[in-house]
Amino acid sequence: MMADNTRLKRIVEALLMAADGPLSTEQLQKAFDEAELPDKADMRLVLDELVSDYADSAVELVRVASGYRFQVRQDWSPWVRRMASERPGRYSRALLETLALVAYRQPITRGEIEEIRGVSVSSNIMRTLQERDWIRSVGQRDVPGRPTLFGTTRTFLDYFNLASLEQLPTLMELRDFESINAELDFGEDQGNERQVTPSTEAAMAEDAPADEVADSADADDDSPAPGS
Amino acid sequence: MMADNTRLKRIVEALLMAADGPLSTEQLQKAFDEAELPDKADMRLVLDELVSDYADSAVELVRVASGYRFQVRQDWSPWVRRMASERPGRYSRALLETLALVAYRQPITRGEIEEIRGVSVSSNIMRTLQERDWIRSVGQRDVPGRPTLFGTTRTFLDYFNLASLEQLPTLMELRDFESINAELDFGEDQGNERQVTPSTEAAMAEDAPADEVADSADADDDSPAPGS
Amino acid sequence: MTTEEQQTGARGDQAEMPFAVVQGEPYTTMPRDLYIPPDALEVFLEAFEGPLDLLLYLIRRQNLDILDIPLAQITRQYMEYVEMMKALRLELAAEYLVMAAMLAEIKSRMLLPRRQEAEEEENDPRAELIRRLQEYERYKQAAEDIDAMPRMERDVFAVNPESGSQKVVRTMPETTLRELLVAFREVVARSQLYTHHQVRREALSVRERMSSVLGSLAGDEYVEFTHLFTPEEGRAGVVVTFLALLELVRESLIEVVQATPFAPLYLRTSGSRAGGEERVSEQ
Numbered sequence: 001m002m003a004d005n006t007r008l009k010r011i012v013e014a015l016l017m018a019a020d021g022p023l024s025t026e027q028l029q030k031a032f033d034e035a036e037l038p039d040k041a042d043m044r045l046v047l048d049e050l051v052s053d054y055a056d057s058a059v060e061l062v063r064v065a066s067g068y069r070f071q072v073r074q075d076w077s078p079w080v081r082r083m084a085s086e087r088p089g090r091y092s093r094a095l096l097e098t099l100a101l102v103a104y105r106q107p108i109t110r111g112e113i114e115e116i117r118g119v120s121v122s123s124n125i126m127r128t129l130q131e132r133d134w135i136r137s138v139g140q141r142d143v144p145g146r147p148t149l150f151g152t153t154r155t156f157l158d159y160f161n162l163a164s165l166e167q168l169p170t171l172m173e174l175r176d177f178e179s180i181n182a183e184l185d186f187g188e189d190q191g192n193e194r195q196v197t198p199s200t201e202a203a204m205a206e207d208a209p210a211d212e213v214a215d216s217a218d219a220d221d222d223s224p225a226p227g228s
Numbered sequence: 229m230m231a232d233n234t235r236l237k238r239i240v241e242a243l244l245m246a247a248d249g250p251l252s253t254e255q256l257q258k259a260f261d262e263a264e265l266p267d268k269a270d271m272r273l274v275l276d277e278l279v280s281d282y283a284d285s286a287v288e289l290v291r292v293a294s295g296y297r298f299q300v301r302q303d304w305s306p307w308v309r310r311m312a313s314e315r316p317g318r319y320s321r322a323l324l325e326t327l328a329l330v331a332y333r334q335p336i337t338r339g340e341i342e343e344i345r346g347v348s349v350s351s352n353i354m355r356t357l358q359e360r361d362w363i364r365s366v367g368q369r370d371v372p373g374r375p376t377l378f379g380t381t382r383t384f385l386d387y388f389n390l391a392s393l394e395q396l397p398t399l400m401e402l403r404d405f406e407s408i409n410a411e412l413d414f415g416e417d418q419g420n421e422r423q424v425t426p427s428t429e430a431a432m433a434e435d436a437p438a439d440e441v442a443d444s445a446d447a448d449d450d451s452p453a454p455g456s
Numbered sequence: 457m458t459t460e461e462q463q464t465g466a467r468g469d470q471a472e473m474p475f476a477v478v479q480g481e482p483y484t485t486m487p488r489d490l491y492i493p494p495d496a497l498e499v500f501l502e503a504f505e506g507p508l509d510l511l512l513y514l515i516r517r518q519n520l521d522i523l524d525i526p527l528a529q530i531t532r533q534y535m536e537y538v539e540m541m542k543a544l545r546l547e548l549a550a551e552y553l554v555m556a557a558m559l560a561e562i563k564s565r566m567l568l569p570r571r572q573e574a575e576e577e578e579n580d581p582r583a584e585l586i587r588r589l590q591e592y593e594r595y596k597q598a599a600e601d602i603d604a605m606p607r608m609e610r611d612v613f614a615v616n617p618e619s620g621s622q623k624v625v626r627t628m629p630e631t632t633l634r635e636l637l638v639a640f641r642e643v644v645a646r647s648q649l650y651t652h653h654q655v656r657r658e659a660l661s662v663r664e665r666m667s668s669v670l671g672s673l674a675g676d677e678y679v680e681f682t683h684l685f686t687p688e689e690g691r692a693g694v695v696v697t698f699l700a701l702l703e704l705v706r707e708s709l710i711e712v713v714q715a716t717p718f719a720p721l722y723l724r725t726s727g728s729r730a731g732g733e734e735r736v737s738e739q
Contacts, residue, residue, distance in 0.1 A: 242613075245613075245615040245616070245617065246613040246614070246615060246616060247616060248616060287617050297617070297618055298615070298617035298618070299617050299618035299619070300617055300618065300619050305619075308619050312619065318629050318631075319629050319631050319635075321639055321642070324631065324635055324636050324638075324639035324640075325639045325640065325642065325643040327636060327639075328636050328637070328639050328640030328643065329640070329643065331636075331640075332640065332663075333663065334663050334664065334666065334667045335663070335666055335667050335670055335709070344643065345643055345646075346646065351609065364671070366666075366667045366668075366670040366671045366674075367670040367671075367673070367674065367709060367725050368725070369707075369709065370708055370709065370726035377667075377670065377709070379664070379666070379667025379668070379670065379671065380664070380667065388632075388633045388636065389633070390633075392661060392664065393661060393663070393664040394661045394664075396637075397637065399644060402637060402640065402641050402644070
């Protein structure tokens with residue numbers, strides 16, 4: 001048993017060291033003959049052992065979404081970066097916001113992303129995200145036009161060193177709509193502290209009707225409110 | 229001293245683990261600031277220590293002609309080979325477009341490819357194309373950052389059964405020749421079966437595409453060069 | 457109170473939040489007038505990811521709670537901004553105008569006298585705007601968080617040891633010339649490549665030669681001009697090589713030197729210059 005597991009551990013270590021990307025236990029098992037196929041329990045055992053074997057080393061065995069991966073401990077990344085010939089790519093805010101929306105709101109259509117961001121999303125961004133294999137089509141929304149629904153991939157999680165979506169930073173708290181309404185409803189409910197202060201009110205009343213504002217408001221009167 | 233050397237050892241370990249190939253002590257030294265530049269004696273010391281640290285591991289630190297590198301111990305090669313021979317996937321559209329741009333626009337930098345494609349090209353693609361020996365670095369553009377210029381190789385021509393790049397259809401031909409259009413279009417549906425086996429490859433060499441390409445090139449010979 | 461005074465008043469106690477640097481000068485406030493040079497404005501425009509982002513900036517800049525937006529003031533600032541962009545005929549994304557209309561509409565509704573019953577049925581007109589701002593801000597924040605997370609190529613480096621002294625035979629995916637050409641056609645169709653550069657067959661053989669000449673000049677060494685030609689290739693080959701050399705010189709990829717008139721020409725890559733000079737200075 002003991003000896004066997006050491007051997008198994010070495011093989012798994014070799015496989016993970018040689019791999020191009022993370023390997024799942026299933027993938028690791030494929031390297032073995034039927035005759036010596038290790039069971040899952042043994043696999044987990046040696047994987048756990050490897051994690052602690054490397055505790056003092058400059059590399060660590062981590063688990064990301066699609067499996068296990070040896071990687072350099074982040075303490076030493078600055079030196080590795082200095083050695084690398086290429087600068088790491090930087091991503092635009094537009095791309096990152098789009099990616100964030102897909103990650104947190106998946107499945108989501110491009111139209112829905114545009115609605116939340118308030119601007120159109122360029123095709124380049126969608127293409128880049130798909131080429132990097134960070135997002136992919138996961139279906140179509142059953143509405144006219146059948147827009148594509150996007151979700152994130154394992155590659156996305158692997159790239160950002162995550163084992164699952166739950167490890168993403170939590171979203172900023174959204175104060176719920178009801179309470180916003182309550183707070184804004186400054187007519188009757190006197191108990192509410194968040195009344196618009198008289199001075200704000202006055203300021204609003206005073207300087208409001210700049211001409212073009214009035215104009216566009218008129219023009220807008222019989223059309224539905226934008227964005228609604 | 230002791231503490232310092234442990235730190236130095238970790239950094240050297242990290243650098244060697246992340247490196248694409250062997251690193252000489254001079255190359256390793258480049259990752260350090262002037263202020264903390266280790267001397268050669270210390271470098272040798274930690275390299276020796278690393279060799280023995282990994283004595284029981286599935287990887288070993290060896291010295292080859294151009295420096296030091298970590299490699300998987302030969303004992304475990306059979307498993308690594310079995311794993312590696314697993315997955316012949318399919319090249320992505322991004323990879324093919326990148327390759328095509330190198331073929332048609334060489335010598336070209338990664339930045340220039342990105343400019344034309346309108347999306348960033350992942351390091352993976354460039355690496356895969358170089359590993360496959362389809363493209364290679366042919367120099368550097370003499371601009372800030374000194375980006376690498378890429379060109380295609382003999383292996384590329386051999387793989388695609390071309391005697392020279394001239395046999396690639398011109399853009400004009402690609403765009404205008406009805407025949408090529410028709411021929412190219414049905415590619416899409418068959419994409420999946422076209423995991424070319426060696427025999428298909430051979431067949432291709434004999435029949436249509438090469439000939440047709442040559443034909444259309446001939447046809448073009450006595451007409452003025454397109455666009456000139 | 458004049459508009460002018462109000463503006464200064466409102467700006468008096470703002471937190472300084474430089475959001476753009478134009479020609480070395482940090483801008484901490486939104487442009488208030490049209491004295492901003494057009495290229496500076498373009499930087500402002502680029503600094504924002506659309507109208508929601510701009511509105512958020514206007515609100516945050518004054519340390520205001522989203523729920524407390526002084527709508528009139530924000531609307532006015534927003535309009536000034538949009539007017540400036542229009543005046544300078546910057547290409548203004550339609551979204552900015554839609555938002556302007558929305559703000560104007562909300563503002564006008566807020567000014568109308570309301571009856572209580574109506575109010576109960578009808579939400580505060582700002583609610584929708586606030587909802588959108590809050591929602592956008594969440595994801596704006598999430599994007600920053602994601603950007604700060606450790607990621608491959610920048611913070612996380614996978615190990616990469618050699619996988620054995622015997623070369624591992626890896627099965628590579630296969631592809632075909634057709635697939636390559638389809639891919640090329642598509643990238644050409646997408647880009648302006650076709651209109652800008654006519655890639656001709658002639659040019660192609662020259663470009664190929666450019667690569668191989670560059671390859672053979674890979675070191676720092678000078679190579680004699682004649683050594684780059686292969687007489688066996690015949691006239692056509694020599695011409696192609698010569699054209700390739702001219703093109704390489706034109707693109708400043710190689711340099712040609714000649715010690716004295718009629719002396720042999722020597723070539724090397726422009727890239728090696730820096731290294732060469734360094735070595736000279738070391739000696």
